[in-house]
Structures are given as C-alpha cells and as structure tokens.
Amino acid sequence: MEHTSLLERVLRGIALTLVVVFFMFPIVWIFMMSFQTNEMILRIPPQLVFEPTLANYTALITGKLQTAAGTLDIAFMRNLWNSIFLSVTSVAVALLLGVPAAYAFARHKFRGSEDIAFTLLSFRFAPALLVLLPLTLYFQKLGLANTYFGLIWVYQLICLPLILWIVRGYFEDIPADIEYAYRIAGHSWFATFRKIALPLAGPGIAAAGLLAFIFAWNNFVFALVLASADKQPVTVGALAFITSSGIQYGQISAAIVLSITPTLALALYAQRYLVEGLSLGAVKG
Amino acid sequence: MHRAKPSGFRISKRVLPYLLSLPALLVCIGILIPFLTSVVYSFQRYRLSQPWARQFNWGDNYISFFTDPKFWNTLEISLLYAGITVGLELLLGLGIAMLLQKRSSLNNFISIMLLMPLMTAPALAALMWKLMTNPGFGVLSYLASLIGLQDFRWASSPSTALLTVVLVDIWVYTPFIMILLLAGLRSLPTQPFEAAALDGVPRSFVFFRITLPMLTPYILTATLFRLLDSIQQFDIIYAMTQGGPGDTLTVFQVEAYLNFFQSTNVGRSAALMIILWAITYFLSNIFIKNWLRLRERARGQA
Numbered sequence: 151m152e153h154t155s156l157l158e159r160v161l162r163g164i165a166l167t168l169v170v171v172f173f174m175f176p177i178v179w180i181f182m183m184s185f186q187t188n189e190m191i192l193r194i195p196p197q198l199v200f201e202p203t204l205a206n207y208t209a210l211i212t213g214k215l216q217t218a219a220g221t222l223d224i225a226f227m228r229n230l231w232n233s234i235f236l237s238v239t240s241v242a243v244a245l246l247l248g249v250p251a252a253y254a255f256a257r258h259k260f261r262g263s264e265d266i267a268f269t270l271l272s273f274r275f276a277p278a279l280l281v282l283l284p285l286t287l288y289f290q291k292l293g294l295a296n297t298y299f300g301l302i303w304v305y306q307l308i309c310l311p312l313i314l315w316i317v318r319g320y321f322e323d324i325p326a327d328i329e330y331a332y333r334i335a336g337h338s339w340f341a342t343f344r345k346i347a348l349p350l351a352g353p354g355i356a357a358a359g360l361l362a363f364i365f366a367w368n369n370f371v372f373a374l375v376l377a378s379a380d381k382q383p384v385t386v387g388a389l390a391f392i393t394s395s396g397i398q399y400g401q402i403s404a405a406i407v408l409s410i411t412p413t414l415a416l417a418l419y420a421q422r423y424l425v426e427g428l429s430l431g432a433v434k435g
Numbered sequence: 436m437h438r439a440k441p442s443g444f445r446i447s448k449r450v451l452p453y454l455l456s457l458p459a460l461l462v463c464i465g466i467l468i469p470f471l472t473s474v475v476y477s478f479q480r481y482r483l484s485q486p487w488a489r490q491f492n493w494g495d496n497y498i499s500f501f502t503d504p505k506f507w508n509t510l511e512i513s514l515l516y517a518g519i520t521v522g523l524e525l526l527l528g529l530g531i532a533m534l535l536q537k538r539s540s541l542n543n544f545i546s547i548m549l550l551m552p553l554m555t556a557p558a559l560a561a562l563m564w565k566l567m568t569n570p571g572f573g574v575l576s577y578l579a580s581l582i583g584l585q586d587f588r589w590a591s592s593p594s595t596a597l598l599t600v601v602l603v604d605i606w607v608y609t610p611f612i613m614i615l616l617l618a619g620l621r622s623l624p625t626q627p628f629e630a631a632a633l634d635g636v637p638r639s640f641v642f643f644r645i646t647l648p649m650l651t652p653y654i655l656t657a658t659l660f661r662l663l664d665s666i667q668q669f670d671i672i673y674a675m676t677q678g679g680p681g682d683t684l685t686v687f688q689v690e691a692y693l694n695f696f697q698s699t700n701v702g703r704s705a706a707l708m709i710i711l712w713a714i715t716y717f718l719s720n721i722f723i724k725n726w727l728r729l730r731e732r733a734r735g736q737a
Contacts, residue, residue, distance in 0.1 A: 162534060166534055169531055169534070169545075169549070170548065170549075172606070173548070173549050173551070173606065173610070174548065174551070176552075176560075176563050176564065176567060176606065177552070179567060179574055180563050180566065183566065192571065192572045193572075194577060195577055196577055247458035247459055248459065250455040250456075250458075251456040251458065251459035253455060254452040254456045255456065257452075258451065258452035263452065266456055266460055266463060268723070269463050269467075270462070270463060271723065272716075272719060273463075275663045275718075276470075276712055276715060276716075277667045277687070277691075277708055277715060278688070279669070279691050279695075279708055280473050280705075280711070281466055281470055281473070282469075283473065283692075283695050283701070284470075284476065284705075285469045287472075288469060288472070306462050310459065310462055319730070364554060367556065368554075368555075368558075370556060370557065370558035370670040370673075370674070371669050371670060371673075371688075374673075384556075385558045385559060385670075386558070388558075388562055389558060389562065389674055399566060399569075402562070406559055406562060406563055409556070410554075410555045410559055413554045414551050414554050416554075417550055417553075417554035418547065418550075421547050421550060424550060424614065425618045426733075428614065428615065429615055429656065429657075429660070429726075429729070430726070431730055431733070432726045432729040432730040433615055433618045433619065433656070433729060434618065
C-alpha cells in the first residue's frame with residue numbers, strides 16, 4: 151500500500167475530513183453556543199461569528215439567573231458537586247474492594263474464584279433496570295432511597311467489574327517468581343502484596359481507576375431512578391434543566407460543556423489505556 | 436527493609452483468597468438479591484397503585500405478552516434499533532479504522548480526537564443533539580431546510596424519531612468499534628500483507644481474504660459488545676424522547692421504566708426485564724467466549 155495514487159490520497163483526505171467534521175461538529179457547536187446570549191442563539195441563519203459572552207457561565211456558577219421576570223435559582227453547581235463526589239467515592243470504594251480481589255483471582259486460584267469473577271462480569275451486561283427497579287422498593291424500606299451511600303453501592307455495578315478485570319490482567323502479567331523470591335526472603339504475604347505487586351501493577355490500577363471514574367461520571371440511569379434533585383449528578387440534572395421553564399439555551403450549553411469537560415480531559419490524559427479499558431482488558435492498544 | 440514480625444494473628448493460606456474476594460462476593464450477593472426479586476415480581480400481579488391486589492398470577496404476565504401489540508412493538512423496535520445501530524457502526528468503524536491504519540502523527544491525533552464523542556455521557560450527547568435539532572434555532576434543522584427539507588421534525592416526528600436517535604447512537608459509539616478495530620488492525624502481522632504486495636494480489640482480494648479473516652476475532656468482540664449495550668439502550672432514547680412520540684421508541688428498558696413509574700405496573704415491568712435479560716444472557720455467553728480468546732491472545736503478547 152506504499153504506492154498510492156493521487157486520486158486515492160485525495161479521496162482518503164475527503165473521507166477523513168468528513169469523519170472529523172461529523173464527530174467534532176456537535177462538540178464545537180455546543181461550545182460556541184455556550185458563549186452566546188439567547189438572542190444570538192435564536193438568530194436565523196445561525197451565526198458563526200459573534201461576540202462571546204461569559205454570562206452563561208457566570209449564571210451557572212453564581213446559581214442566579216437574571217431574567218426580565220426576575221431572578222431564578224439554578225442548582226447546577228450542586229449537580230456538578232454530586233457528580234464529583236459520587237464518581238470519586240465510588241471509584242475509591244471499588245479500588246478498595248476490587249484490587250485485593252483481583253489479586254486473589256490472579257494469584258490464588260481457589261474454588262469458586264472464576265465463578266465470582268464471571269458473575270461480576272455478567273453484571274456489566276445485564277440490563278441495569280432489572281436490578282434497579284426492585285432496588286428502589288428495597289431502598290425505600292431500608293431508608294437508603296436518595297442517599298449517597300445507596301448510590302455509591304449501586305455504582306459498584308459499573309466500577310467493580312471494570313477494575314476487577316483490568317487489574318487482574320495486570321497482576322497476571324507480573325512474573326510470580328519475583329513475589330516468591332521476596333516471600334522466601336522472609337517477608338509476609340502482605341508485605342509482598344504492598345511492596346511488590348501493588349507498585350508493579352500501579353499504572354494499570356491508575357488507568358482502571360480513571361476509566362471507572364469516566365464511566366461512573368457518564369452514568370445516567372442509576373441516579374435517574376434512585377436519586378431526587380439534591381443528589382443528582384450532572385447527567386440527570388442537565389436533563390431536568392431543559393424542561394424547566396425560564397432556563398435559556400445558552401445556559402444549557404454551558405452546563406453541558408462543564409459536564410463533559412472532566413471526562414474528555416481525563417480521556418485524553420489516559421488515552422493510552424482506553425482501548426484496554428473499553429474492551430475490559432481483551433485488547434491492548 | 437524490615438522483616439515482617441510474626442504477628443499473633445495469622446491468616447492461613449487457605450482462607451486468604453476467600454477473605455480477599457469476600458467484599459466482591461458480598462457485592463455479587465447484594466446484586467443477586469434484587470435480581471431474584473425481579474424474577475418473583477415478574478410472576479406476580481403487582482401494581483404499586485393497588486398493593487392490596489398483589490398476588491401470584493404465575494405466568495400471566497408472560498402469556499399476556501403474546502397477545503399484547505405493545506410488547507411486540509417493544510421487541511421489534513429494540514431489535515431494529517440494535518440491528519441498525521450496530522450494523523452501521525460496524526461499517527463506519529471499520530472504514531475509519533482502515534483510513535487511520537497507518538501510524539502517523541496525524542492519524543494518531545485524529546483517532547484520539549474521535550474518542551471524544553465516546554467519552555461524552557450518552558444522556559448529555561442526546562441533549563446536545565436535541566439542542567442542535569430544535570425546530571426553532573437548531574443548526575441541523577437550519578441545514579435540513581437548506582437542502583430542501585422544510586420543517587424537518589427530527590425526534591419529534593414519529594417518522595424520523597428512530598433516525599434521530601440512531602444518529603446520536605452512531606455519533607457516540609462508532610468510535611468504540613473504530614478504536615478496537617484500529618488496535619486489531621495495527622496488531623496484525625505484516626508478513627502476509629508484504630507477501631501479497633510482492634505477488635501483486637489485488638487489494639479487494641487482500642481485504643476479503645487476509646484482512647477480514649485475521650480481524651474477525653476483533654470484529655466479533657466489538658460487535659457483540661455493542662449489540663449487548665445497544666439492545667439495552669436507555670440513556671439516549673430516554674433523554675431524547677422519553678420513548679415517544681407516542682410509543683415509537685419504547686425499547687425494552689424505556690418501556691419497563693415507563694411501566695414501573697408511570698403505570699406503576701411492577702409485574703409487567705419485571706417480566707419485560709426478565710425477557711431482555713434472557714436475550715442479553717444468551718448474547719453475553721457468546722461474547723464472553725470470544726472475549727476470553729482475545730484476552731488470552733493479548734496477555735500472550737505482553
């Protein structure tokens with residue numbers, strides 16, 4: 151494929167341009183809308199050149215929206231905080247539970263270990279509402295409805311299988327002989343785990359954590375079913391936004407930009423590990 | 436480094452792995468309980484609005500599906516949605532992966548950029564497209580009017596609602612297939628291709644007889660993975676149209692959600708989810724076999 155004709159190169163160029171335009175355009179457009187006032191947005195034909203305004207972002211951050219009808223409260227910062235808190239805590243819990251289990255599954259094959267690992271994996275593919283709908287009734291009885299604790303528990307459905315299966319692969323890649331040598335030198339099992347296995351699998355654990363964070367952040371259905379307004383993350387909060395009256399399109403766009411920026415930034419940072427994470431460790435990038 | 440002192444409390448080697456995986460096991464159990472509850476609900480006549488009338492009706496929820504046009508609509512639209520999205524995404528993803536196959540800094544940059552839709556929350560992606568297809572000011576409605584489609588209603592018209600959500604699904608998930616196939620393409624051994632080039636084999640032949648067969652495990656894994664997610668699609672459809680207009684887009688999970696929260700018919704909702712679960716269970720068994728094979732291969736290379 152070294153000697154490509156000019157025609158082919160031109161066609162490839164056009165195809166690639168179309169691909170980039172299709173996939174980038176919505177992000178660029180919403181980004182532009184977030185710097186426009188409502189009057190600019192409503193103008194037809196849509197304007198490519200405009201005077202940017204930060205008014206949408208100030209309205210979101212201060213939580214006050216000045217309209218002709220008076221001042222409106224926007225709870226968006228609360229949603230943003232919920233997203234951060236829920237995602238960070240869920241990933242921390244999943245790492246705490248998942249990393250030792252991954253190590254056990256990788257190093258000590260024991261009876262039932264594969265069954266547990268595959269059951270956890272199958273959760274990744276089971277319909278979320280199958281579990282969520284009975285859980286709403288249980289949570290109401292247990293007093294867990296609309297609590298961070300309940301939400302974080304349910305978020306383990308996404309975080310734990312991901313962390314378990316990716317980190318397990320990293321532990322399996324460490325030659326067992328290194329650990330045996332350290333054990334023979336008289337160190338305890340725990341010291342071996344902490345001083346040898348954990349540092350060697352470190353990059354993989356970090357990558358799994360970042361990915362789990364992205365998936366927790368992007369989750370929609372858990373909080374939609376189990377949380378009410380004050381516990382909702384941005385994915386659910388932004389949807390409530392569009393239906394509430396008086397909110398303007400510029401603010402919705404700004405809210406979307408603020409909500410997707412963290413995951414996009416993390417994805418760019420962790421892109422080396424994305425392929426592996428997305429395929430749950432089956433394909434290496 | 437200090438030597439570990441023998442502590443008074445020693446965990447025997449046999450118990451240790453169980454102890455380590457205990458939390459994961461507990462999470463498993465914590466999730467299997469609501470799952471089993473769902474199974475029980477699906478055999479009950481259970482409406483939240485009439486708790487007194489709750490009783491086992493055994494298979495009635497399932498049997499009534501046979502004569503229920505709403506159920507057949509749900510099944511049809513779910514399968515249609517999964518088939519169209521995964522089919523188109525596979526073709527597009529494979530095409531884009533082939534375009535980006537050569538390792539160059541431009542190609543790498545583009546492939547990283549294309550990950551951005553995939554990292555956008557699907558619910559927010561639907562919201563973005565909702566803004567762009569707004570009949571009042573949406574840029575896509577404007578572009579549609581430019582090419583002669585006056586008053587193109589996108590998601591608010593029953594005839595184009597499916598097209599619109601499929602478009603959003605393609606926007607979000609094509610990069611998923613692209614990135615897996617790109618990794619697959621780049622990991623293929625080069626010798627067969629060099630040999631084919633030396634022999635002057637036509638490129639269509641190379642594609643169908645060398646590239647595709649060697650890429651099959653990757654294609655299978657990516658396709659099944661997407662199929663499993665797509666048949667359960669909720670976020671995009673709910674955020675975009677909440678299953679409407681009418682019942683145009685009431686796929687399984689959306690229909691179950693509406694049944695539970697709007698008509699408070701827990702029994703029917705649970706039965707729907709069990710049927711969806713049976714479908715995904717069947718698919719995931721095939722998937723896991725392929726996925727394991729690919730995983731073994733990736734670990735082998737490491």
